[in-house]
Amino acid sequence: MQTDVQTANGKVTKAERTRARLIEVAKRLYQEHGSDHVTIRRIAAAAKIEAGSIYYHFSSRDEIMRAVLESGVGGAQHEVLQAIAEAGADSSSIERLRAAFGAHLRYTLREHFSSRLKSIRRLPKRLREHHMQQEREYAAIFADLLQEAQRKGLLRPGFDLSVVRMLSMGALTWVAEWYDPKGAMTPDDIADEFMRMLTGSVVRTK
Amino acid sequence: MQTDVQTANGKVTKAERTRARLIEVAKRLYQEHGSDHVTIRRIAAAAKIEAGSIYYHFSSRDEIMRAVLESGVGGAQHEVLQAIAEAGADSSSIERLRAAFGAHLRYTLREHFSSRLKSIRRLPKRLREHHMQQEREYAAIFADLLQEAQRKGLLRPGFDLSVVRMLSMGALTWVAEWYDPKGAMTPDDIADEFMRMLTGSVVRTK
DNA sequence: GTCTATACGGGGATAGAC
DNA sequence: GTCTATCCCCGTATAGAC
Secondary structure, three states, X not given: OOOOOOOOOOOOOHHHHHHHHHHHHHHHHHHHHOOOOOOHHHHHHHOOOOHHXXXXXXXXXXXXXXXXXXXXXXXXXXXXXXXXXXOOOOOOHHHHHHHHHHHHHHHHHXXXXXXXXXXXXXXXXXXXXXXXXXXXXXXXXXXXXXXXXXXXXXXXXXXXXXXXXXXXXHHHHOHHHHOOOOOOOOHHHHHHHHHHHHEOOOEOOO | OOOOOOOOXXXXXXXXXXXXXXXXXXXXXXXXXXXXXXXXXXHHHHOOOOHHHHHHHOOOHHHHHHHHHHHXXXXXXXXXXXXXXXXXXXXXXXXXXXXXXXXXXXXXXXXXXXXXXXXXXXXXXHHHHHHHHHHHHHHHHHXXXXXXXXXXXXXXXXXXXXXXXXXXXXXXXXXXXHOOOOOOOOHHHHHHHHHHHHEOOOEOOO
């Protein structure tokens, strides 16, 4: 919002670094305490800065929240797309879907980030619109994989792919609510179990 | 906490009625605005009472929140058990599971209540423990149905039933995040679609 | 860029009248 | 049981020194 543009020679300004640190700190606080109780004062304390100074980098508390959401969805998107790419060009749609689900789950659990859980309702309309646009793009990744699978005849007919996608994302996103890192299962184990649930019903078994 | 016991002759005291009204109002506010921004003063205003008077019925804000959660999980439990009962004694485990899922989803969407979404983290330990015990009882309903189905050989072997249950509940609970009441699908349509996803993979198709 | 100081409102909670 | 009055804290945000 202020002087947080990169300088011509590609250097990162002090303002940029501080801004990035504030976003990181705020994200961590959201994870630990929920969107409630994450105040300017607390963010400032955790970032070892005075509360007033924050307003040099952000115009309001909501602006920080928006930045955190943006960074969260953006991070997930980046890792999911990368996982799909790593699956290789000769992978099937189903394999890519599995990779995408796995990446989504790993990210959600690692960052304990499920954007919707953090009260988006209270975001001003402008910010909310931007965020929902970002969410739609993220959802489109999975929607595309499912449609591709359907076109290639890999899915059992008769399903509403939108509903299947949203139920699936829900199942995975909700894992953050019950996952025990000290338990026996890794995030990938859970993603695999979920794929097994789909395979044989949604996915044609032949 | 105070005089909210029923009198010997079974009559409901004024205090009880007021307390119940406060819980109802608070629940509605939580639904509408999220757990953020639901203040004692707002609850008081919506209940047409003065803020100070609330402390006759509840000892703190958290106490109200706990009561709302209790009422929410209790309500869901009641309706799910009723749906199972209505499925009849000669119904299969799978039919009862379908009925239970449907009731869970209807309740979640109607009350826009998904307890976990409302920052439980910030509840004091005592209150949180009680709430999680209640959640476990609720989860046990579904766990029992799945185990029963497994015993009767209605499930395809090789699945971790705990994981299947938690993924399933997640898929359904998350529906509240994307459901559009003005859309074409009813809650039961969605529950049915989900059962179709399970049938043929988790449920043995024969 | 970051600090200090401060304005202002709204939060939870209590005391005592009625 | 409910009201009124009030305390004190902490929230967001701003102004101006450095």
